[in-house]
Amino acid sequence: MNSPHNIYIHVPFCVSKCNYCAFFSRACKEPDWTEYEQRIIQEINYWEKKLGRISIPTIFFGGGTPSLMPTKVFDNIVSKINSAFNLNKDFEITLEANPGTIDEQKLNDFIIAGVNRLSIGVQSLDDEKLRFLGRRHDAKSALKILKLASHKNIKVSADFIYGLPEETVKDIKKICADINSLGLTHCSMYELTIEPNTLFGKMNLNMPSNEEMADMYDAIDKNLKLPRYEVSNYAVPGQECLHNLNVWDGQPYIGIGQGAAGRILIDNQWYEQIGGGERFEKLSSTARAEERIITGLRQVRGVFLDSDTEKIINMQYVQDNPDLLQKTSDNRLITTKQGMLFLDELILKLVR
Numbered sequence: 001m002n003s004p005h006n007i008y009i010h011v012p013f014c015v016s017k018c019n020y021c022a023f024f025s026r027a028c029k030e031p032d033w034t035e036y037e038q039r040i041i042q043e044i045n046y047w048e049k050k051l052g053r054i055s056i057p058t059i060f061f062g063g064g065t066p067s068l069m070p071t072k073v074f075d076n077i078v079s080k081i082n083s084a085f086n087l088n089k090d091f092e093i094t095l096e097a098n099p100g101t102i103d104e105q106k107l108n109d110f111i112i113a114g115v116n117r118l119s120i121g122v123q124s125l126d127d128e129k130l131r132f133l134g135r136r137h138d139a140k141s142a143l144k145i146l147k148l149a150s151h152k153n154i155k156v157s158a159d160f161i162y163g164l165p166e167e168t169v170k171d172i173k174k175i176c177a178d179i180n181s182l183g184l185t186h187c188s189m190y191e192l193t194i195e196p197n198t199l200f201g202k203m204n205l206n207m208p209s210n211e212e213m214a215d216m217y218d219a220i221d222k223n224l225k226l227p228r229y230e231v232s233n234y235a236v237p238g239q240e241c242l243h244n245l246n247v248w249d250g251q252p253y254i255g256i257g258q259g260a261a262g263r264i265l266i267d268n269q270w271y272e273q274i275g276g277g278e279r280f281e282k283l284s285s286t287a288r289a290e291e292r293i294i295t296g297l298r299q300v301r302g303v304f305l306d307s308d309t310e311k312i313i314n315m316q317y318v319q320d321n322p323d324l325l326q327k328t329s330d331n332r333l334i335t336t337k338q339g340m341l342f343l344d345e346l347i348l349k350l351v352r
Ligand code: SF4
Pocket: 013, 014, 015, 016, 017, 018, 021, 022, 023, 025, 063, 064, 065, 098, 121
């Protein structure tokens, strides 16, 4: 029997393209949902043949804008997964949702079909900033869906973007105070990065410097009431995103949908996978251990040290830099707050 695999399903459609967006998504007024569903089901059939009746701890519908999906299509996909594999009893199914694309009726239907975690793309509670980012919604509609979701028996998270041009630590403190007043149990705080091939990439924006960004990052940690559990993620303990925890800890996962990536484990051999298996290549245990170190060290609880990770970690570097890295009694390597600020640099020195 093959190992449990988490599932990521990509939904590439959006109402329009945001000004900063470099994700695999396209603006589409009327997506062909029948065709989309058929392709996803075909991919599930492929993995059923390849992996057999494995257990599935989590499913994550990411986008794009998954909340645009008709609930019937969502229901058919989840039912197919349920019949092909064994969905764990304590499964988590996350749906990414954008304000303005989901009302109470639709939310209820998604919940009936299995959604028990909603991740809402709020991004800002300031209408001017939302317009600048090219978002379709306003703060009022974001607050409305947050309120609606908070009354359901599901986990709720909200995404925010910080580090906009001219933004300062003072603005960040205000943003944190606003978020604190919402009583959220999970939120993600993403730094605005300017990618080429986006509208922002073509504009000459006056972005905060690296030092200013680091100060804002620090201000979030100090002012947000939720504890950080990963570089960009904050949650009341127990409310973390289980799907992401599993993936960051190095569990196998299948990527379904155009452009989705996965890491598959068959008979103790790792494979790198993109899309419906069309690219499916062996991955050495060293390469996989390196990935696990990178995603593990982004978490506050760090990376578990096993024989594969220990082989490539420079322990002398750990001993020489206790202000950046520490080994715990339960054999995990954790990054200190200071270390989190230099994570990329640190990993280059740490991994042999
Ligand atoms: S809603 Fe998300 S995926 Fe869609 S265009 Fe905006 S940022 Fe990109």
